[in-house]
Amino acid sequence: MVKIAIMGFGIVGSGVAEVVTNHKEDIGKKICGAIELKYILDIRDFPGNPFESKLTKDFNVILEDPEIDIVVETMGGTKPAYAFTKALLEKGKSVITSNKELVATHGAELLKIANENNANYLFEASVGGGIPIIRPLAQCLAANEILAISGILNGTTNYILTKMFRDGESFETALADAQAKGYAEKDPTADIEGHDTCRKVCILASLAYGEHLYPEKVYTEGITKITAQDVRNAEESGYVIKLLGRIRRVQEDKVFAMVSPCLVEKSSPIANVDDVFNGVLVTGDSVDDVMFYGRGAGKLPTASAVVADVIDAAKHMQSRKWISWKETDRDFVVDHLDAEERYYLRVAKTANAEAGIADIFGNVCYIHSDCADELAFITEKKVARNLEAECEKLCATGIEIKSKIRLL
Amino acid sequence: MVKIAIMGFGIVGSGVAEVVTNHKEDIGKKICGAIELKYILDIRDFPGNPFESKLTKDFNVILEDPEIDIVVETMGGTKPAYAFTKALLEKGKSVITSNKELVATHGAELLKIANENNANYLFEASVGGGIPIIRPLAQCLAANEILAISGILNGTTNYILTKMFRDGESFETALADAQAKGYAEKDPTADIEGHDTCRKVCILASLAYGEHLYPEKVYTEGITKITAQDVRNAEESGYVIKLLGRIRRVQEDKVFAMVSPCLVEKSSPIANVDDVFNGVLVTGDSVDDVMFYGRGAGKLPTASAVVADVIDAAKHMQSRKWISWKETDRDFVVDHLDAEERYYLRVAKTANAEAGIADIFGNVCYIHSDCADELAFITEKKVARNLEAECEKLCATGIEIKSKIRLL
Numbered sequence: 001m002v003k004i005a006i007m008g009f010g011i012v013g014s015g016v017a018e019v020v021t022n023h024k025e026d027i028g029k030k031i032c033g034a035i036e037l038k039y040i041l042d043i044r045d046f047p048g049n050p051f052e053s054k055l056t057k058d059f060n061v062i063l064e065d066p067e068i069d070i071v072v073e074t075m076g077g078t079k080p081a082y083a084f085t086k087a088l089l090e091k092g093k094s095v096i097t098s099n100k101e102l103v104a105t106h107g108a109e110l111l112k113i114a115n116e117n118n119a120n121y122l123f124e125a126s127v128g129g130g131i132p133i134i135r136p137l138a139q140c141l142a143a144n145e146i147l148a149i150s151g152i153l154n155g156t157t158n159y160i161l162t163k164m165f166r167d168g169e170s171f172e173t174a175l176a177d178a179q180a181k182g183y184a185e186k187d188p189t190a191d192i193e194g195h196d197t198c199r200k201v202c203i204l205a206s207l208a209y210g211e212h213l214y215p216e217k218v219y220t221e222g223i224t225k226i227t228a229q230d231v232r233n234a235e236e237s238g239y240v241i242k243l244l245g246r247i248r249r250v251q252e253d254k255v256f257a258m259v260s261p262c263l264v265e266k267s268s269p270i271a272n273v274d275d276v277f278n279g280v281l282v283t284g285d286s287v288d289d290v291m292f293y294g295r296g297a298g299k300l301p302t303a304s305a306v307v308a309d310v311i312d313a314a315k316h317m318q319s320r321k322w323i324s325w326k327e328t329d330r331d332f333v334v335d336h337l338d339a340e341e342r343y344y345l346r347v348a349k350t351a352n353a354e355a356g357i358a359d360i361f362g363n364v365c366y367i368h369s370d371c372a373d374e375l376a377f378i379t380e381k382k383v384a385r386n387l388e389a390e391c392e393k394l395c396a397t398g399i400e401i402k403s404k405i406r407l408l
Numbered sequence: 409m410v411k412i413a414i415m416g417f418g419i420v421g422s423g424v425a426e427v428v429t430n431h432k433e434d435i436g437k438k439i440c441g442a443i444e445l446k447y448i449l450d451i452r453d454f455p456g457n458p459f460e461s462k463l464t465k466d467f468n469v470i471l472e473d474p475e476i477d478i479v480v481e482t483m484g485g486t487k488p489a490y491a492f493t494k495a496l497l498e499k500g501k502s503v504i505t506s507n508k509e510l511v512a513t514h515g516a517e518l519l520k521i522a523n524e525n526n527a528n529y530l531f532e533a534s535v536g537g538g539i540p541i542i543r544p545l546a547q548c549l550a551a552n553e554i555l556a557i558s559g560i561l562n563g564t565t566n567y568i569l570t571k572m573f574r575d576g577e578s579f580e581t582a583l584a585d586a587q588a589k590g591y592a593e594k595d596p597t598a599d600i601e602g603h604d605t606c607r608k609v610c611i612l613a614s615l616a617y618g619e620h621l622y623p624e625k626v627y628t629e630g631i632t633k634i635t636a637q638d639v640r641n642a643e644e645s646g647y648v649i650k651l652l653g654r655i656r657r658v659q660e661d662k663v664f665a666m667v668s669p670c671l672v673e674k675s676s677p678i679a680n681v682d683d684v685f686n687g688v689l690v691t692g693d694s695v696d697d698v699m700f701y702g703r704g705a706g707k708l709p710t711a712s713a714v715v716a717d718v719i720d721a722a723k724h725m726q727s728r729k730w731i732s733w734k735e736t737d738r739d740f741v742v743d744h745l746d747a748e749e750r751y752y753l754r755v756a757k758t759a760n761a762e763a764g765i766a767d768i769f770g771n772v773c774y775i776h777s778d779c780a781d782e783l784a785f786i787t788e789k790k791v792a793r794n795l796e797a798e799c800e801k802l803c804a805t806g807i808e809i810k811s812k813i814r815l816l
Contacts, residue, residue, distance in 0.1 A: 019551050019694055030550055124548060130695035132548030140532060140540030142438055143427050143715030269701055272680045286427055286712035287538035290702030293677055294695060304694035307551030
């Protein structure tokens with residue numbers, strides 16, 4: 001008999017309680033035993049809730065109960081989730097989480113504590129909701145050197161960009177629509193400014209390269225500056241605009257990591273990942289491109305990923321753990337200003353604009369622009385700091401730069 | 409030190425030798441030890457090959473060497489792979505395979521022998537080449553009841569259909585092109601008649617539902633009857649044509665399983681899986697739709713999946729195995745004539761064709777047909793045996809049926 005507890009009875013936590021209850025028999029078969037949900041920790045009351053009898057407000061009840069082997073942490077945030085997780089792992093209890101903020105911030109330390117105490121710290125649900133990505137990356141692609149990962153990792157921003165693309169809406173209107181549908185929060189900052197995507201990038205990079213990548217090391221740009229005009233220009237020229245989290249190996253011991261909107265060619269498999277769906281394109285040296293696609297959020301999809309981890313932990317109670325990465329002091333992320341990329345630029349059209357652009361940027365490829373007093377073009381690959389300097393030069397000639405977006 | 413052997417030094421086998429050699433250090437880190445390729449079994453000679461010193465023609469050398477813990481079987485076919493695999497598992501050696509024919513035919517028995525002898529029998533590479541699908545289905549989606557799987561599981565036929573779709577080629581021309589490029593074999597029967605897809609469907613269904621589904625139980629239809637006209641009609645009406653392996657739960661204890669070409673709406677994520685790529689769309693009761701996409705064949709992609717299994721087996725030498733399904737005598741596949749589906753029909757146009765069609769088929773939806781003496785339409789959902797009877801009735805009125813294709 002495996003007894004578990006859930007900490008945090010919000011959307012995902014209540015989903016976990018449901019999935020564990022509804023699939024009790026099936027889970028039992030898979031772990032060759034029985035599973036029982038013993039406690040749910042939450043500071044709130046839930047009168048009349050079918051799980052009311054399991055609720056407790058006292059963390060120590062869970063920590064001190066020797067019957068509890070596995071604890072699901074679906075509280076979110078780092079306080080008190082960090083302290084609770086640490087205490088549980090130190091007692092040798094396995095912790096399963098969907099909390100990307102905690103994993104992105106303290107993953108290396110918590111994994112180390114888990115290993116030292118022969119416990120599991122698993123977090124399949126922290127990236128891509130219900131989409132299998134952590135385990136496939138760590139296990140199925142174990143024989144690959146991961147060359148690059150490009151992911152649409154945030155459903156809210158993907159919904160907004162899809163609305164802008166399909167219906168020609170402005171960013172503001174699309175955001176309001178996402179809020180009305182419950183896809184975006186009242187304060188949408190973490191989504192639209194790219195912070196949520198950044199945390200997921202950090203988890204994927206740490207897993208792929210074995211050293212903890214901290215969120216503050218990753219250049220992060222959101223989607224608030226994308227206009228309907230940019231979306232239209234991209235669309236007419238064979239591109240879509242997506243908020244991507246990107247990682248790639250650039251030198252033997254350095255990685256490029258960035259969160260930013262990107263123009264993506266329509267023929268790319270991730271160009272077709274629309275609405276609230278997520279997609280993660282992984283390039284390995286042997287396997288080439290593989291993509292994982294599905295619902296990146298939502299109660300039951302995320303809960304199903306959490307429960308899969310619970311099953312795995314229950315089956316491998318005593319066995320060695322397959323995930324880990326180490327803390328590191330060294331700076332293994334290349335400065336984003338040193339990264340070489342192609343750029344889409346939208347600029348005001350003046351009398352001699354084309355000549356000035358050719359002088360400053362060299363070869364460029366003009367693309368569709370249905371706005372008569374604007375030009376849109378794509379540059380060749382340029383080091384970011386050179387591009388910046390060239391943009392300043394262009395501005396100095398009196399030509400306003402209205403948009404600047406990277407290309408995948 | 410983990411010592412391994414490879415049986416079958418063909419495309420995949422030599423890829424495994426390469427990947428193990430090139431990633432030796434990295435694999436060592438992952439298994440917390442070292443890995444060594446000790447033998448390669450093949451009846452052929454490979455003079456001058458860098459792996460020549462490891463070659464042996466005697467299976468018993470591998471079977472009787474107590475240092476060998478893990479054997480990779482990339483021979484293909486069932487003779488002698490079945491007997492060899494059985495003998496190795498009975499000795500407690502783990503076997504990793506890419507041999508879909510063997511797994512589809514004898515999987516249940518071999519898994520049972522593996523379990524009885526505390527060995528692993530792993531076959532990630534048998535479906536979808538390098539795409540992680542077996543482990544995600546068995547582990548990551550363990551908290552889901554699998555409602556349905558629809559997969560483009562054969563790269564050769566997908567390449568042919570993509571050529572027909574993009575370039576308006578006939579089946580024969582597209583096949584010849586695939587053969588010229590090395591994507592199709594001289595005798596392409598196993599691919600174009602759907603047998604290869606059928607084997608993969610059997611493996612996925614056995615894994616998803618826990619009972620061995622044998623290939624002869626699955627109604628299988630290839631792509632040889634698809635014409636350029638059908639492809640054009642579909643395309644103009646918002647569909648693509650794909651060869652799909654499909655499984656779905658239809659009653660508590662019955663499944664639908666079929667291999668056939670299908671019209672797929674362009675908005676479906678698998679409609680965009682083109683060329684030699686594979687895509688598997690899995691629908692779980694909690695996770696909803698997830699898709700896995702990548703190269704379904706090829707030397708290094710397939711080898712990378714084999715080596716990932718080797719790493720897993722090496723890490724979990726003594727631990728309980730997570731894959732199994734049982735042999736069964738009961739008929740758990742519904743008769744394909746009882747399945748309810750929508751159909752695309754292309755028929756000769758006669759004076760009163762529409763009236764006759766309405767009389768016999770009831771409501772239908774006419775779609776684009778650029779051939780003046782033909783009609784193309786889509787029926788409502790019909791039980792297959794009723795559709796068959798209606799088609800016979802239509803023929804009896806003198807209207808020839810030129811094509812009949814299912815809809816996803």
